[in-house]
Amino acid sequence: MIAIAIAWEDGADRALGLPRYETEGAAGADLRANLPDRGAIDIAPGARALVPTGLRLAIPDGYEVQIRPRSGLALKHGITLPNSPGTIDSDYRGPLGVIVMNAGDAPFRIAHGDRIAQMVVAPVLRASFRKVDALPPSGRGAGGFGSTGRT
Template sequence: MSRVICEFVQGADASLGLPAYATAGAAGADLRANLPDRGRIVLAPGARAAVPTGLRMALEPGFEMQVRPRSGLALRQGLTVANAPGTVDSDFRGEVMVILVNLGADPVGIAHGDRIAQAVIAPVVRAGFVEGVPEGTARGAGGFGSTGIAG
């Protein structure tokens, strides 16, 4: 198990608690909106916002935190993470923000304390990039949809 050290930023509402797994089998821990003045924001259709979590985190070297959408919010309200999955690197020490976008047809309200995304802690493999000529494959240089699998 990887350990993530969390600190509430100045002015954040610590009563919301740290990220937590909703069930024993959950892969992602819930991240909550920690809004100034315990307020609310409304995202119009097509709008996006960096929503604060009120937390600074320190991940162990060799790990990242992937910030992923919550499927229920995406399905019911069209609310998703704009850069899904967002990545928090192990050497980042600023406040974790979740970039949400409203892809739905109606405005979506986000209240202080709402579960807005999930955090998945994952190992990172760093590659060594070298110059050379890649070997050919059956797929070749085919682009999107070039595997021949019907969609």
Template sequence: MVAIRFEWLQGADQSLGLPAYATAGAAGADVRANFDNSQAVRLGAGERTLIPTGLRVAIPDGFEMQVRPRSGLALKHGITLPNSPGTIDSDYRGPLGVIVQNGGSEPFEITHGMRIAQLVIAPVVQASFVIADLDETDRGASGFGSTGTG
């Protein structure tokens, strides 16, 4: 198990708790909206905004934190994350925010304490990038969608 360290931002509502897994088999831990003064944000159809979580995070070297949409919000209300999956790098120490977009046709209110996204911890492999002659494959230069037969 990997330990992820968090720190509360000044003024954050600590009673909301840290991100948490809803079930024993969950891959993503739910993170909550943490507004100053327990306010809410109304997001019109097509609009997007940055939602604060009240947290800063330290991710161990060799890992990233992926920020992903919650499927229930996406299905029921069209609420998604436009940069999904968002990546938080191991050397970032700023406030943890979630870019949320209303892809639905009705306004949606994000309230204080609402579970707004899932956080998934994943290993990272860094590569070296070089110029070299490429080997040939059966597919070759066939483009997007070219692996199907019909």
């Protein structure tokens, strides 16, 4: 198990608790809206908002935290994260905010304490990059979207 150190932002509502896994088999720990005024944010269709969580993280080297949408919000309301999965690097120590987008057809309200996203801790592999004159061939070649012929 990997330990993630978490600190509260000044003024954050600590009563909301830390992120937590809601079931034994959950891969993602839920993040909650931690609004400074303890109010709500209304997001119009097509609009987006940066929703604070009140948290800061210290992620161990060799890991990242991925921020992902909650499937129920996506299905029922069209609420998604436009940069999903968002990555929090191990050397970032600033506030954890979640960019939430309303892709639905009705305004959506996020209230203080609502579960808005989930975070997944994942290992990071770093690559080395080298310039070559030509790439080795493959069965697919340079075919783009839909080029595999499968639907």
